[in-house]
Amino acid sequence: MEWDFSREGERERLEEWLTDRDWEIGTTLAARSALRVLPNLNGLWRAGLGEKQPSDILLPIFRATLTSAVASIWPTALVNDAELRLAALAAALSTDSALSALSAALSARDSALAATLSARSAALSADSTLSARSAALSTDSALSALSAALSALSADSTLSALSAALSADSAAGDAAFKPAEVMNRPLWPDGENHAELAENWQRLRKNLTSGDENWSFWIDWYERHLHGKPPQDWPLLGKIALIPEEDWEKGAGHVNLIIARLSSPSRVKTLANSLPNAETIQRNPDTGLFEAIPAEIEQKTRFRNAINKVRESLDDLDDYRTINEPLPLDFYTKKLRKKMDRYAGEALPLHDAFEAAYHGLCQTCPSSETPFGQAVAELINDLQTGFKDLRDDPEVDKTVRSRVRRKPHLSSVEAADSLAPVIESVAQDSDAKLKETLGANFELIRQPLSAEEISDERVSEERANALYDTISKSAKVQDIRHREETSRYQTIVDAADDARKLGQGGDVLAKTSNAILDFVSTYWPLG
Template identity: 30%
Template structure:
């Protein structure tokens, strides 16, 4: 069994690995270093987010390279050159921020350099400098050892710190730093929503679909990155929003599944009878089938903005009527619907269902803006 205790032992192992494993290893080190960009200095928000963006860009490019079958480095060459130039944004807090950037730069060099094993080892070295401080000790090397035993597997980023019911688990103060950094991103949600979800998935070992990562890495133009987070978010949105919509549809359908009723006459892609004519028993199935129609339109080669808007409106109207009818349904202390009209689940989970429908509506409206 390999034990990685320093960059030299890492290099010895890396020299025996294929190119994409080296990229994968370097990337995981660079991703672990991201909280190192956090600074508690005054006026931190602009600098923290500015310094973080090159690290996230590195994550996309290196992840796309690591999972691309029969990797052709020429596909990535110009993007890597541009990203390395972009990563030279001044780090405002000295050591840790610089080391986080250097870890990212090493991961990028690992994609196109012939000496990729050495660059991967450097990424680990810089990661250790960015995060191994105070009481954390050699945790970066322990995590790298775990990686060497599970090559090309996307386990939780910090395998020695499994989830314990918390949103994420990271060593030392890294969790607090990431939480603070994420809080800053939350105040500029439209610019950073994708990045928070992408990194959270990596942290937990549940990454977003690699096809989505590859599309964003290879479709967002270098000029967009040079303009800043707002422009990058605009470029990502038309790629990310269909994925987000699919996830939201699946989540709502999971809530409705237990209450779905068979109702003849609703179920194809033609818009059914007016909402006002539907009964309480029919509405959950009506909402379900509108979700299916929305999914079908989303997956069309050329989604029709007008039909998407029509389906969004019908979904919202159906939810509004169901909400009104719920007020008229009597249920006992155990929350079982006395009328037998529908399972208690709809009544019990209505607030959550209503919120999910509102999120779907907003996502559809945001996406339509890019389709027009």
């Protein structure tokens, strides 16, 4: 089905089409339309809201949108039908005060107000569908959500994009319609947000991360919808939809702590699985400490040949040296020797050591007309061959590719102190080698930015690799810890108790996991 909402009578045509379809189709389309225009809530920061704060408005709108999305794929979400219906109704009604505040502060055509109406109507559509009270009421609510979404747009190009997106969603709007499949698609058919909404989302995202109410779950939740990956954890979203009303009423600070405790195991697992590092992190059964086991090297002969060739070139360098005074290249050769001794037999750290030494020596290489200069040139050549050979190892290649996708902000250096409790917690539970690696990484990460980094507006590759290694190791340790405690915190009541512990400074596991997740979502996004 193709839609074009710039065409007169298109909304009436949509109403007629929805009337002849299963109610869940309208609920699904309503939820996705509300999600698409949610970035326009960035307008809350320019609205005069009186005694209310933007978070007082955002939380019920996020809640209504999440609940409508969960309801659209029922029973996949594995939550009780009656409880979810009541949750959908409560979520819709919870937006009333937000609408009142916005109506007083904004014009009737404001996009933030329209986005709020869209979320409310989507939740009402979910309530009507789940309660089977009235097909007409469910369709009316779905249409209201869609109409409000259309009203939230100001650019013709975005209206056209929304028409295309709704066309894609409703293409299987008959017997083949599968709500869960549709809800797991990217919000936009081409996988990209559109100019008006993309800009608003980045502004909203920045506003959310600038406060102290821990919105990292909501950022991750929205971006999963936006990109269609990683897939949503629907059972988790079902639990969040069923958080008791009295907790929602206590505001964003309180309920976001509950959500953090509910969501951190799943989100940490997703993060850990997304960061290959040519190693396995495990708890040693004899010592009880965490350790890093390097991945098995596939091409052992080629690996040994690359190592031996570089060692020979380093020895030749000493044989041809005629100057006793320190040289600029000594910094790189000493560092290289130290890492080769420490990481003998480990492909990834040696790959990194070879590449770093190669780039450093290229900058300090003396004239190749002398025997010593020729020896340096030979070492440079062997290093280049060596790190390329090591890159051919599948685990090394997988890790390097993963690193390229991560673009740490310059501000990540100043924010690195927020990782200190995480690294301290992980190091205390690790063997000597893992503890030493984490300490060396953290020392490098926290060093002042160099003039070159500031000029290039990006962190050095060595610093970026240290940050990747630290977060990968820490996330994997946290994932193991969460799995070890799976038998605990099975209910929302337990999660609420954890939230109270968090407020009192307890539950180190939850706090350290959320410190990693907050840092990643704010300073270390996918490129």
